[in-house]
Amino acid sequence: MALPVFPVQLPVPDLGPWLGGNLLPGVWSFEAASPGPHVALISLIHGNEIAGALLLARWLREGLRPLRGRLTLVFANLDAFARFDPTDPTLSRFVDEDLNRVWDERVLLGPRRSSELARARALRPLMDGVDVLLDLHSMLWPSDPLILAGDTPDARALGLRLGVPGLVVADQGHSTGRRLIDCAAFARLGRAALLVEGGQHWQPATFEVLEASATALLRHTGLLPASTAPATPPGRLAEVTRTVTATTHGFAFVQDFRGGQVIPARNTLLALDGEQEIRTPHDNCLLVMPTPRALRGHTAVRLARLVDEAGHS
Template identity: 65%
Template sequence: MARSQPPSQPSSLGNSGVLRLEVQIRAPDIRPFLGGNVLPGVWSFSAVAPGPHVAVVALVHGNEIGGAVVLDRWLRAGLRPARGRLSLVFANLDAYGRFDPADPTASRFIDEDLNRLWDEETLDGGRRSCELRRARVLRPFFDSVDVLLDLHSMLWPSDPLMLVGQSRRAAGLALSLGVPSLVVADEGHESGRRLIDYTRFSAPGSQRSAILVEAGSHWEETTVATMEATGAALLQTTGVVEAGNAILRPAPPGRAAPRLAEVTRTIVARSRGFAFVQPYRGGDVVARRNTLIALDGDAEVRSPHDGCLMVMPSLRTMPGQTAVRLARFVGPGPQAR
């Protein structure tokens, strides 16, 4: 299992546009928590007072260690619910066990992406992999969860944001938290369904909600702080943990008002020659419709409307992978129902 490592410098883009991968935070030693108390890597605590079952999930990708930092601290500090049930989940234990700060992208997964497996056909099918085995172990547990927060970080430079899929209920919840201030409703990935897209959370009329925070760049202290602030806001908003709990570290005051953006087009790379015309950062807005933003081989990719928000552009993309989502800001956002 990954042990604490000395921090180095934050990741950045060099003059050539090549990403320098540098780890600034320590990978926590979670060996004391591997056994869990309900499943391996899963800790769950119930209060006497009734309330929802809220789960906070880290390490769906084994190299996104910021979430593990948050859960490790909460567990060591003895965080417990005031009402309902609180669960803290270390998801891809095998991939995290291979995390190496000298090669920090290599441990994203072992066989396949754990965050592309959450449809019933895949879960019930005959295919086998390390990640599918873990998903099938976790699935009955996730079936008991009312509200789920999935902690993620990003390889390429971007402002923090919340992803809510197509669930209006999840969008309303994310907007109520206010951290991060940007909430994005999207349709996920061609390559498979994310945990937040799992039917138990995303089905029309479901009373359950799942949201995913992309808290900032991998391996940076500010990303960990955003994850923790988002988690604190969720636990207090749902009432599972009382406001003012000394263990939780809320976001500092003065945050921007929350805004909702809806994805209007998802750009999937079709060739090995996909390239943006400039090194866009997530959160950039292309002012004018029909602006050239990328070339996919010989095909042009242009902004479909004015005020086109760039959501998590990947500056190095393989065929079949999501290169960027293009979105439009909307009004105050849908209300939970």
């Protein structure tokens, strides 16, 4: 079944001036005179998610430099982005495999070969020196913006302090492979890696969310001056209670759900996976990034429980 048409309402970024990098191809790193953390902003983990690349290209063009510490800007999957076609924008997500599923040490050190693994292996040493990472993403299907914080306390705390977007989801990742934010480098005490999903691909509002989130991070870490605007309220935490992986090619939701939607009642029917019913495991169940066309073996939706300030569900 063909995907719906999602119009590309953002300009395709011109990365020509930035392909060479000053550290690695597509990687620019700048160190301030004053000491501070090493912060990395990552774009184009998926070659068709251009909003983050637009932001980093604009900041490079404007000559953004950190007040302290080190700032690294990364255009990750350049080979996939080179194939981006606004008339068929979903085809350039990756070349051989998903670059956001290969960050397991056994995979990185193993014998398998692919375009994405070659790039991950080139970037992996850089990750060892990064204190704080923000991975800039967007979504194909309609969903409220959110921050994915994985399962480390430092990442959860950082996401909540940023408050942009306002929802922080603590999760265990995907069964199909480890994301960049799950990389062993960020499991160490005092380090944090976040993934921000700014909204739907190719929408101006998504660019604005990514810009606000990245700016908030740079201000929080002291790489940019503090804002004089009123403080952003802290985010709200949700903990994933179940990750639903499609086990058949016939996985189908029973209605059009939107990411961020809260289902009030436990045991509400959400989807059919062949003959298996997928139901909400608890009251006030938050739907995290439901994927109507989930392939067998891939995440179809994550189900989460909102947590209040006292840590109660």
